[in-house]
Amino acid sequence: LIQVEDDRTGLSVETLKRALADNLFYLQGKFPAIATKNDCYMALAYTIRDRLLQRWLNTFQTYLNCDNRVVCYLSAEYLLGPHLGNNLINLGLWEPVQQAVEESGLSLDELIDIEEEPGLGNGGLGRLAACFMDSLATLEIPAIGYGIRYEFGIFDQEIKDGWQVEITDKWLQLGNPWEIARPESAVLVKLGGHTEPYTDDQGNYRVRWIAGSLVKGIPYDTPILGYKVSTANNLRLWKSEAAESFDFQRFNVGDYYGAVQDKMSSENLTKVLYPNDEQIQGKELRLAQQYFFVSCSLQDMIRIHLSDNPTLENFHEHFAVQMNDTHPSIAVAELMRLLVDEHHYEWQRAWAITEATFGFTNHTLLPEALEKWSLPLFGEMLPRHLEIIYEINQRFLDQVRMKYPNDGDRLARLSIIDEAGEKSVRMAYLATVGSHAINGVAALHSQLVKETILKDFYELWPEKFSNKTNGVTPRRWMVLSNPRLSNLISSRIGDGWIKNLDELKQLEPFADLAGFRQDWCKVKREVKQDLARYIHTRTDLVVNPDSLFDVQVKRIHEYKRQHLNILHVIHLYLQIKNNPNLDVTPRTFIYGGKAAPGYFTAKLIIKLINSVADVVNNDPTIGDRLKVIFLPDYNVKFGQRVYPAADLSEQISTAGKEASGTGNMKFSMNGALTIGTLDGANIEIREEVGAENFFLFGLTTPEVEKTLAEGYQPWEYYNNNANLKAVVDLINSGFFSHGDTALFRPLMDSLLGQDPYLVFADFQAYVDCQNQVGEAYKDQENWARMAILNVARMGKFSSDRTIREYAEDIWAIKPVVIELED
Ligand code: 26Q
Structure with a gap:
């Protein structure tokens, strides 16, 4: 009996070589003599993607069919870095692939170097999200990363005459073999317009939001592998597109250009990453980006939840949602809106679910980096959310008043609405009030959070505050980046340290x-x-x-x-x-x-x-x-x-x-x-x-x-x-x-x-x-x-240690082993 390995899953050098040639021909439409380096990279990337798809699908199926909690990481940035080398390490396929590539007349290092990195972040905060995704998968923790699929990531920097010059980052220009679009899971997001009170059939007072415009969010999924486990978690990034149905009206009345205009402005939403770290200018488009990806993500969670639960009553038992700084903090108001306006929960019940769902990580104390949105801008784009925030604030301040009677200064200090100067919404306060856990990212920082920007909140709820010192993934930052040192270390103490850095x-x-x-x-x-x-x-x-x-x-x-x-x-x-x-x-x-x-x-x-x-x-x-x-x-x-x-x-x-x-x-x-x-x-x-x-x-x-x-x-x-x-x-x-x-x-x-x-x-x-x-x-x-x-x-x-602490103290989440039967 002759056993032939499947071209898409086989792991022998011979099969890998065949798969490479096959992908080069059928996916890139080239034969070796006319293939560019990038064609070869693409052929290799697809060869590797084929070999991780089973893990990705099995992971997805397992999470659907089990009762475990899933952590949803909400981050406006993921600074992933190139995938190919990392995936080879996590799959344990470096050696056979290297051999197959070399026997095909190519150099693995060179192909790895060709990959355009997805620079969907500014710096530390975005890179942290990427390290966390690696550790979540390695620790076999059910997780979804939600974010924005920027068409242009952080700009490329050139130096001309000693000065920085910014060049657009066209990372998608030659295609992205690591993502799969899922247009069938698109969702709609409203923006602008106004709100209207109404009374429903049962005589309940309700509010509806009549949007000024509608945008469609298309999810693009990227697998995130764990190291030498079968887990492949999902990173789901949203791209904005025009919601056709909305434009039809205009087409029908002959306003072709108007309709195209709308389409273009919808697509603008996720075009470009704001390149400012640690300093905010309150640009409208930035708020729209934040709301867009948060709304898409929460709607997605609700859809997943309702696919095997009758109600949202137990939503918080199925999802722990972590906010990476205040950038996604509008999520607090959005979940309240979805629960109260769309699913008709009572305020108090909705609030209990919301608070049990969210955690909030602060990454900065710099005053210029604390997010604030002016009330007029906010109300124009998110009229219903502003009402909801007023309501959250009123109920919150009532609570404060009970605890500290006759302390007007304290009320002003704690208010989610900053009334001094140009009135604005303080996003860190919204995130704090709407979360059951708030943390800083190093011991000193967490201490300073309690002593400075969130001092009054700490006095109110000391038990909500904790520290989670950051970490980084040793897979990318040692094994992949420094193979010489890693091999030297492993030659003396074995390679257990890669998964257990304390070794x-x-x-x-x-x-x-x-x-x-x-x-x-x-x-x-x-x-x-x-x-x-x-x-x-x-x-x-x-x-x-x-x-x-x-x-x-x-x-x-x-x-x-x-x-x-x-x-x-x-x-x-x-x-x-x-x-x-x-x-x-x-x-x-x-x-x-x-x-x-x-x-x-x-x-x-x-x-x-x-x-x-x-x-x-x-x-x-x-x-x-x-x-x-x-x-x-x-x-x-x-x-x-x-x-x-x-x-x-x-x-x-x-x-x-x-x-x-x-x-x-x-x-x-x-x-x-x-x-x-x-x-x-x-x-x-x-x-x-x-x-x-x-x-x-x-x-x-x-x-x-x-x-x-x-x-x-x-x-x-x-x-x-x-x-x-x-x-x-x-x-x-x-x-x-x-x-x-x-x-x-x-x-x-x-x-x-x-x-x-x-x-x-x-x-x-x-x-x-x-x-x-x-x-x-x-x-x-x-x-x-x-x-x-x-x-x-x-x-x-190691970010493994950090993630273990989040999993235990904040998310109450347990690993789920993914089986990979043959
Ligand atoms: C917000 C609104 C509008 C425009 C831009 C922004 C914005 C974007 C990115 C604000 C801040 C950032 C990035 C912050 C950041 O990277 N902070 C770093 O986070 C790291 C991970 O916790 C820490 O290690 C660093 O100390 C911290 O500076």
Whole structure:
């Protein structure tokens, strides 16, 4: 008997090769001689997709037929990064696929590199959602991710003459083999119009919402695999389209252009991701995006629920809905509307279901990042929701009044409607009132949430508040991005750590073995060489792989203080210029990150870094001792190259400002040491890896507050610190700007004037700490020892741990094993 494997599911090298050729021919319509690299990538991607479809369908079927709760993660952003390599790892198919690809005359690394990454997020918050989806699947937790299928994700960044230039991200241009459209599951979403009271047949008072326009939401599904389990959860992203029925009227009366106009504006809704992180401008389209995806998602849940439940009475027992920041917080009012207006539940019953359903995660304390929508704008787009929010607020404030009689100030402080100045809806308050659980994303941050923005709510309901320190997935951020290090680790302690990151602890004793340290340094050197080669192809710059790779990659923002970093570079430069024989540790400073297009100061910081790079890299007296690189277009793909190659991780935000940070974890997991402030998750990283293996500097959060309260005078630091003065004077002299003394003036003036991020206050401490780093790096043996201990002690920062905590404390959810019978 001859057994022939199915072309779509077989896993032998021979079958994989046949499938590749088959997909190239039948899906791309090419034969090898005329196929482009992208055709080959597509053929491979479909080959892999075929092999995960059974898991995806089985997962879906299993969830439908079991009584377990499902967690629905609502996030306006998913910064997924490329799928192909990750799926190969999670399916455990790397080796046979690599062989099949090579025997077909192709290179797997090259094909993986061709994939356009779905950049459907700005930074940390979106990437966190992606890590969470990975961990949910790996932990076999029933989950659906809901979000927006932006046609244009985060812009591509180019650097022209040192300035950031934004280019549209056309990630869908060559097709997306990982998604399947489900037009049969489309839903309709109303916008605008007005509301009308009416009395129903039973004499009940009700309200109906007569919409001004209607949009259709089409779901696009992407499978999210768990690591070496059969679970493939669903990521369901919504695309907006015109609702035809609505336009028919216009076609019929001959208003063809009017109808087409409507169609175009409907499609605009999900066109583009807003590229602003941590700073809000209340744009109408953004609110429409948020409401659109929330309404689609809740309608979808209700449809799923009613497919095997008679009523919505037990909706909260079947769905736990987590709101990723306030971006989806309109969900509180929307679920109330669906329950009360459409399904005729009594207010109190609907409210109990709503509160039991939602959890809310806060990701920021920055006042400019707290979402508020002006009442007129809100009422125009969502008239019924505004009424519902008034009702929620009134009932809530009645409760407050009972507990705190005669405390008008408190009522004003707690009101969901901000009555001061331009009246607005405070979305964080709506999310807090409508949720049974509220959490921050690192210990310090969760504490500050309780002490500052949600203080009065914490007094009211202390039991609702908790901390869930962020984590990152070791599958993408170690196994996929750093195979050399992962293999070295597995060669000594096995590969159990990939699913249970605490097992990295077993590496600790190896830190004391000279032989292991040697192997460690060899791997690091190879990885740095890889990055050096990549930098060379991208920028033509030659960097020395034996220099200390000092890396800061993240969104550009004043609170993250990339300018503090570059001031230190200039300081080092001056030191060498003043003493050309100075014995400094050679360093390569690597920067990457995007600035919000409208954030002038952030763009000026990019220009400053590039201007300093130009001078330093071309100064012969500096030679190999200092190199400054700004790598354009920092994204997930580049992150995967840079974290493994870093020696030093820059986590230098003003204390109290970075909610958690997650890049800090990725660096440390790959054996970089951290120079950092006591901010966000840095604090917990330092606790875990040991203070002696972490370079700490800078003011603490209380010291920051005190300094500001006492009237911070940056120019005093400037006057009293010769090093700082020399650096600032050099910039202001036009030294880095071809004599243009005006170029960097706005930046310098803000640092000297009223800088709320205390760059000058932390400058000397930072320089001193960097000197310790430089000295420590000279002892490579000890540096390796510290690096190994960092990796060995990072177990806590797996997103698996984070998700387990959410599952237990907030969602009350249990794993469900997916069977994959043959
Ligand atoms: C909101 C409304 C309108 C336009 C834009 C936005 C918007 C978009 C994105 C506001 C904020 C963001 C992103 C915030 C973010 O990434 N926060 C980061 O979240 C990480 C995960 O918890 C933390 O590690 C970081 O500390 C935090 O800065």
